Amino acid sequence: MDMNESNEKGMESNASSGGGIPVEWQSQFSAAFSCPPAQQQAPIMDSFASAGLWASTSQAMALSDVSPMSAARGGGFLAPVPGFLPQGLGHFPVDSGFIERAARASCFGGGGGVMCANAGFGPADQPMNNAFSGSSEALLDHQRKDGNEKGELELGRNGHDEVPSSEAVGGDCSSKGTSDSKRRRRPNEIGADQVQSSHLPAESANDSVHSKDKGEESSPATTTGKSKGKGVKETSESQKEEYIHVRARRGQATNSHSLAERLRREKISERMKLLQDLVPGCSKVTGKAVMLDEIINYVQSLQRQVEFLSMKLATVNPRPDLNIEGLLSKDLLRFPGVPSSSIGFSPEMMHPQLQLSQPGLIQGGAAGMANPDVFRRIMQAQLSAKDGSQQMPHALNGSFSDVTQMAYPSLGSQDLSIRPSQDGFQM
């Protein structure tokens, strides 16, 4: 987790510096993907490799989706891809890795094999480049032909066979690459999870799944010159396989039902882990039920926040001269990561309305915004009211109880933070 935090900090600075890049990426990608024949893509892939942005490229490839509906979705995805490319410069920052993992886990992206292959790109030496370009060409050919995902995954695993597993990341990748039964999922995560390899030790340790034709691949894998031919051969092989080959672990039932169940359970547990990383304060939670509780609460709180913000926006007239770039640059400096959800539930109970001259608004309002300034001001107001100075305008006295009762009648325990202040106001 420490690694994550430090990487995240690094990520923030990277993100801000990557602003100029999206434009050029966009132009490159629009040129690249407007005509999707493989011949055009291969040189572009090579140029990308030479630019040292192989990671981003593979991410882009991953997102130019190979699923059955890729034709429909690919168009929608072309432009979005450059969005996070700049942030993958040189190494995988945690956020992009996390998001890649999330995207893979959601089965939205293809190209996990390329990601997987890319994971080994760093430590690899020159021969790898040819292998990758060759394999990527084969990959693109294959994608173009039938959009089968397994082909690229095969290639990804090939890439890993070439890389000696001495490097920790590479080692993880290879183990994960070979351990994937549902190939669509694992290699994707592997590629994205270089930095977070420590997070998924269980998964790599658990799975000892091999594919049936791995043995065939390993021998030609070493010859880089034949990578292209090998890639084509693998893709054709994977085309024939319509189902996943899973090797049972030692001492476990080889029943097809139990294997499928094991796969399903592992998928679910891996997604739960991702969600655990997402929801704040859930690192210590064990057990599916409690974790699901937290997830439900988190999503509900986010929805409530949207509701409240829309209410707040309804009271503020939008200025006609709003400048979006100015908004983003200005406000991101002022509110660096507005800690709305980090404060937790209790600030939501605090009424944010400091426009004391509008009692009607207060009565119509839902719970408060989690804003540290607002919180402080409300605390000061409460204290002053309790002291009997009667600085609070009368508008708040009666309506405060109405608001809190209206806002969260179901969250009885959380109202306790407000009750003392209510007494203070009504004196």
Next chain:
Amino acid sequence: MLMYASPSLSMLQGSKQFKHAILKNLLLGLRKGGVASRDMSFHERKNAIRHAADAALATARGVAPCWSRSLTAELSHGRHLRHAKSRPSECKSRSKMVCKNKILRRSLRPRPKSKATAKAARVVVARTMVRRRARALREIVPGGRGMDECTLLGETLDYAVSLKAQVDAMQLLCYC
């Protein structure tokens, strides 16, 4: 014709581009909905803003996730068919359901007629708890009804990140 911007597929939690897209779409949608000009009651304006915000989020996210498509369908369809019920009430009912789940957990005593061991009973209880929560999650995440548990979790992840970005974008708009 105002074109929505959906440039960002990025799911980065700190992603500026995704929030940028949401913000842009939101402003377009607000202008389209005539929020600034018309005389609307407070509730109408709030609903219009929320509608525009959801549409902006779904458009900025794209068509890849299932929840995004379901949300778009809900927004375009639900407006006509039913007066979209306000979200606080939905959230209230769902939170009540979750509270009920928690209460029931303590009082849940399965009677395993076929399996006599206590361990089996514990397993059954755990499974029921998880099932109930999965059901609650299905009602929260748009389009969650037709999903198995596995995709549901993936969709939840995606939806949660997007919601967070939406909240941040709206806060930018609100406190500027």
